[in-house]
Each structure stands twice: as C-alpha cells, then as structure tokens.
Amino acid sequence: MRYRVLKFGLAAVALVAVAAAAAMAQTASGVPRTKDGKPNFTGIWQVMNTANWDIQTHSARMGPVVALGAAFSIPAGVGVVEGEELPYTPAALKQKQENQVNWLTRDPEIKCYMPGIPRATYMPYPFQIVQSQNNVLMAYEFASASRVIRMNTQEKSPAPAWMGWSVGRWDGDTLVVEVTDHMEETWFDRAGNFHSDALKVTERYTLADANTINYEATIEDPKTFTKPWKMRMPIYRHREPNAQLMEYKCVEFAEELMYGHLRKQPTSR
Amino acid sequence: MRTVLVVAMVLGLVVPGRAQTVSRTAWGDPDLQGLWNNATVAPLERPAMLAKKPFWTEAEAVEVEKNGLQTLLKAVAAEVAVSGELNETWLETGKVLRNRNTSMIIDPPDGRIPYTPDGKKRWDAQPTLGKKLTADGPEERALIERCIQVDPVLLPNPFYNNNHQIVQAPGYVMILSEVIHQARIIPLDGRPRADGRVAQWFGDPRGHWEGQTLVVETTNFREDGLFRGATAALRLEERFTRVDAATIDYELKVTDPATFTQPWTAVGTLRATAGPLFEYGCHEGNYSMPGILKGARLEDKGR
Numbered sequence: 001m002r003y004r005v006l007k008f009g010l011a012a013v014a015l016v017a018v019a020a021a022a023a024m025a026q027t028a029s030g031v032p033r034t035k036d037g038k039p040n041f042t043g044i045w046q047v048m049n050t051a052n053w054d055i056q057t058h059s060a061r062m063g064p065v066v067a068l069g070a071a072f073s074i075p076a077g078v079g080v081v082e083g084e085e086l087p088y089t090p091a092a093l094k095q096k097q098e099n100q101v102n103w104l105t106r107d108p109e110i111k112c113y114m115p116g117i118p119r120a121t122y123m124p125y126p127f128q129i130v131q132s133q134n135n136v137l138m139a140y141e142f143a144s145a146s147r148v149i150r151m152n153t154q155e156k157s158p159a160p161a162w163m164g165w166s167v168g169r170w171d172g173d174t175l176v177v178e179v180t181d182h183m184e185e186t187w188f189d190r191a192g193n194f195h196s197d198a199l200k201v202t203e204r205y206t207l208a209d210a211n212t213i214n215y216e217a218t219i220e221d222p223k224t225f226t227k228p229w230k231m232r233m234p235i236y237r238h239r240e241p242n243a244q245l246m247e248y249k250c251v252e253f254a255e256e257l258m259y260g261h262l263r264k265q266p267t268s269r
Numbered sequence: 270m271r272t273v274l275v276v277a278m279v280l281g282l283v284v285p286g287r288a289q290t291v292s293r294t295a296w297g298d299p300d301l302q303g304l305w306n307n308a309t310v311a312p313l314e315r316p317a318m319l320a321k322k323p324f325w326t327e328a329e330a331v332e333v334e335k336n337g338l339q340t341l342l343k344a345v346a347a348e349v350a351v352s353g354e355l356n357e358t359w360l361e362t363g364k365v366l367r368n369r370n371t372s373m374i375i376d377p378p379d380g381r382i383p384y385t386p387d388g389k390k391r392w393d394a395q396p397t398l399g400k401k402l403t404a405d406g407p408e409e410r411a412l413i414e415r416c417i418q419v420d421p422v423l424l425p426n427p428f429y430n431n432n433h434q435i436v437q438a439p440g441y442v443m444i445l446s447e448v449i450h451q452a453r454i455i456p457l458d459g460r461p462r463a464d465g466r467v468a469q470w471f472g473d474p475r476g477h478w479e480g481q482t483l484v485v486e487t488t489n490f491r492e493d494g495l496f497r498g499a500t501a502a503l504r505l506e507e508r509f510t511r512v513d514a515a516t517i518d519y520e521l522k523v524t525d526p527a528t529f530t531q532p533w534t535a536v537g538t539l540r541a542t543a544g545p546l547f548e549y550g551c552h553e554g555n556y557s558m559p560g561i562l563k564g565a566r567l568e569d570k571g572r
Contacts, residue, residue: 034295034438035295035296036295040438042438042439042440042441108553111552112552113552113553114450114548114550114553128454130436130437130438130441130443130454131438132294132302132436132437132438133295134302135302135434135436136436137436137443139443139452139454143552144449144451144452145450146445146450146452148434148436148445148546155545158545158547159547161547161548162548162550162553163548183550183553185553241460242461242463244454244456244473245454246467246469247469247470247471249417249418249470251415251416251417251552252417255408255415258558259406259558259559259562262562262563263405263406263562264405264406264565264566264569265405265406
C-alpha cells in the first residue's frame with residue numbers, strides 16, 4: 001500500500017514537472033505581440049519590492065508615526081541597484097544624507113507631486129500601459145500621473161516636466177525609452193536619493209514571459225553622480241480578471257498638511 | 270473592382286453612404302488617434318439674447334470667431350481686474366462648432382440646462398469658477414483651483430489648453446486631457462462595471478463601438494464630484510464620430526433625474542492640432558492656493 005502511494009506520488013511529481021516545463025516553453029515563445037509583431041506591453045503592471053522605500057538594501061525600522069505602530073513601519077528589502085553602491089559626488093552624498101534625515105518635509109511624494117521616472121515605475125501602486133504603434137501611454141495610479149512615450153520621434157521637449165520627456169525605440173524585442181527634461185525636484189525613493197535637472201534615464205522593458213517585464217534603468221547625471229549606474233527589477237502583470245487602474249488623486253490627502261495652517265479654523269490634530 | 274468593394278464591405282472596411290476617408294487601426298477599430306483641440310467660442314448654455322437662434326450664419330460665425338478674444342476679455346473683466354497676462358497669447362478662444370450652433374447644448378432646444386429645483390440649489394451651492402467663493406479652507410475653492418479636476422468629459426474651458434491625445438490599443442481607448450493631466454482609460458471588452466462601492470472624481474467608464482462611433486458610458490461618480498449639481502446617480506454618455514482626417518464630432522448626453530428634469534445633450538467639435546501636449550503640472554506649482562488662503566486670513570484680521 002505504502003509502495004503504491006509512493007509510486008503514485010512519483011508519477012504525480014513527474015507529471016507536474018512535465019507540465020511545468022511545457023508551461024515555461026509555452027510562455028517563452030508565447031510572449032503577446034501586437035499586429036505589427038512587437039512585444040505587447042498593454043496591461044496593468046506593478047512591482048513587488050520595497051524600492052520606493054529605499055532603492056538600496058535596507059533593514060526594517062520603525063515608521064515616523066507612533067500611533068500607526070506595526071501597520072505603517074518600514075519593511076526591509078534587498079536593493080535594486082546594480083553593485084549596490086550609488087556613485088554620488090562627495091557634495092551630492094552629503095545632500096542625500098540630509099535629504100534622508102529631512103524625509104518628511106522634503107520628499108515630493110508626501111505632497112502628492114508627480115513622482116517622475118524611474119520612481120513612478122516602482123511605487124506601491126499599479127500602472128497601466130496602452131501600446132499603440134507611434135505612442136505608448138503609461139498611466140500611473142499615484143497622483144494620476146502619466147506620460148506618453150513617443151516612438152522614434154525627433155521632436156524636442158517643449159519644457160521640463162515632472163514626468164520628463166520620453167522618446168521610445170525598439171531594440172529587437174526590447175522597448176528602449178530615453179527620458180530627459182526632468183524636473184530636478186523629483187526623487188528616487190523615500191531615503192533621500194535624488195538627482196539634478198541633468199538627469200537622463202534610459203529604460204529597457206523586455207517581456208520575460210507573458211506576465212513579467214524585466215525592467216532596467218540606466219541613470220546618468222554628471223552633476224550628481226561620478227558615473228552612470230543601473231537599477232533592475234521584474235514588474236508583474238495584474239492577472240485579476242477585474243483588475244483596473246483606480247483613482248488615487250492624492251491632492252486632497254495632502255491639503256491639510258500643506259495648507260492646514262492657513263485655515264480660518266485650524267483643525268486640531 | 271466591384272469584387273474588391275464587396276469584399277471590403279463584408280469585412281466592414283467600407284460602410285456605404287459614409288465618409289470613406291475614416292481610417293481604421295491595424296486591428297479594425299475606427300481610428301480616433303491623434304492630438305485634438307476642442308476649444309470653441311460657443312458657450313455651453315445659450316445666452317438669453319440668442320434664445321430663438323440656434324445657429325449662426327456663416328457670416329456671423331466669422332464675426333464671432335474674430336471677436337472671440339474681446340468677448341472673453343469683457344466677460345473676464347467683470348470678475349477680475351484685467352492684467353497683462355490675459356491676452357491673446359495666454360487665452361485661446363477657439364472656433365465655432367462644426368454646425369455653427371450658438372450653444373453647445375442642443376437639447377433641450379432652448380440650449381439651457383434643465384435643472385430641477387433641487388438640482389439648481391445644489392449647483393448654486395457648489396464652489397465653481399465664476400461664483401463668489403469663500404476661503405475658510407481649500408475645500409471652499411473650485412476643484413480646478415485645488416488642481417483636483419475639471420469636468421470628467423470633453424467640455425472645453427473658456428480659457429486655454431483644451432488639448433487631448435487619443436491612443437488606442439486592442440480593447441482600449443485612452444483619452445489624455447492636458448488639463449489636469451488626466452488619462453481616461455476606457456475598456457471596450459464588455460467587462461462589467463465596477464462595484465457600486467467605487468466612487469471616483471472621473472467615474473468609471475465603459476466603451477463600445479456603434480458602427481463608426483465610439484460610445485463611452487460613465488457612472489460611479491463621487492457625490493461631491495460637482496458636475497453641474499449632479500448626484501452620484503449621474504450617468505454620462507459620450508459619442509465620438511470621426512468625420513474626416515481633421516475632425517471628430519463629439520456628443521455628450523447627461524442623465525440624472527434628481528438634478529435635471531430631462532436628459533440633456535451637448536455637442537462639441539474636436540479638431541486636429543499639432544501639439545505637443547504640455548504637462549499640466551498644476552498642484553506641483555500651486556502658489557495660488559496658499560496665496561488665496563493667506564490673503565483671506567489677512568482680510569479676517571482687517572489687514
């Protein structure tokens with residue numbers, strides 16, 4: 001009896017292994033494609049990491065609001081930066097450390113400002129891609145931020161922008177996006193990592209399978225860093241049949257913080 | 270040749286009696302993609318002096334377009350001290366509608382919003398531009414001043430930046446409006462509406478094609494969404510029909526029995542524009558809000 005159970009168990013394991021191999025083969029070749037044969041990124045996506053807390057490896061620590069206790073403390077996480085270290089100039093490193101100490105008053109996320117690129121990609125909210133041949137829209141739930149990636153355009157940015165100016169091209173099956181004309185006020189994370197208005201981000205989106213994007217961003221900013229550096233992470237598709245991008249229009253959540261002192265009757269907090 | 274035409278008709282590529290210039294996407298949907306501007310000199314509601322005149326003549330339309338800026342400046346001057354920035358560089362007044370309607374509202378025939386008494390009361394109480402507003406806190410200011418939203422449909426503002434970009438993918442139409450950087454992503458796959466618990470500033474849209482026309486029905490609005498005094502039962506139906514390469518006809522039907530005595534309909538014209546869309550970073554540079562509130566506090570103290 002025991003033997004039969006074992007045999008059945010082995011058979012089941014073998015079957016699962018075969019099924020898994022088949023599934024992988026299918027997804028490797030089964031990347032969704034558009035009519036013009038390009039990988040199709042249309043869908044709702046989100047990362048599964050803590051890079052918005054700190055793009056570098058960090059331990060868990062207590063959050064800034066005592067009343068929120070364990071519910072809103074800071075989770076640990078492994079970093080997304082290649083080689084872990086960020087090549088700050090000495091002055092920029094000092095600035096980063098000051099930013100970190102003054103996170104609550106300086107981080108633009110707290111005021112509901114548009115997060116910029118690359119940070120919008122790895123905030124803990126979904127984003128949606130609508131891919132057309134000449135334009136790829138990326139809409140982010142946080143602050144209703146969005147950007148249109150203009151494919152193969154020579155057109156120049158009319159002005160600096162919080163979400164930058166995105167020009168796309170295909171490198172084989174990889175969507176490459178060069179993002180320039182950033183506002184210097186955006187940050188990389190809640191740990192004070194920052195950049196200047198000289199920032200250039202080169203993003204690479206590659207479908208590893210139907211439901212996973214391998215994301216890579218090369219950061220160049222000679223005013224802040226001594227050399228280019230890279231971050232890498234997978235981004236996962238939302239597969240719930242009723243998944244949709246919802247509103248997170250956070251202006252109204254930041255008004256008390258920003259304007260509360262100017263009320264006729266200040267709210268007691 | 271005839272065979273080709275018949276095959277094309279069977280495939281839905283040619284609809285007899287309709288403009289055959291309407292292009293289609295690679296996957297066969299009517300193609301609405303591009304950059305569009307819907308600024309117009311026609312007001313939403315028909316002014317009393319035009320009560321019996323639903324259309325301008327061609328000659329009148331030329332005059333109205335020519336005088337658009339002066340008309341707007343005169344209207345603005347009643348509200349604010351006119352300063353240098355209110356000029357033809359800053360303001361764009363747009364053209365007449367494609368059919369030269371004297372108001373965007375075409376139904377009811379008087380061109381006016383058919384408020385119920387309760388609806389009118391709610392509308393009058395809502396903080397919107399053009400009304401005398403208090404400033405005890407940010408909530409008493411208009412939503413556009415707070416950088417939260419403008420109308421959740423394509424009704425142009427009378428001032429500027431009435432630009433929109435449409436991007437399509439199989440199963441989706443996306444409409445990005447420059448003011449206030451709102452991307453509306455409209456699913457076309459027939460999925461059920463979001464649960465009734467969902468209430469959003471821009472509601473929850475669902476779209477489908479009726480021939481060449483994109484129909485977008487939007488529900489699930491917030492009770493304080495402020496669309497002309499409407500309640501959360503508001504239902505907005507928009508219709509987009511491409512007339513030619515440079516023009517889309519737009520129609521909006523507004524239904525909310527608690528607020529309007531009948532559904533009402535407004536029309537608009539989307540004209541191709543060169544772009545680019547600018548990023549409307551509103552909240553990020555909102556120096557006005559603290560200025561307005563601080564000014565009101567100084568007034569409280571008698572300056």
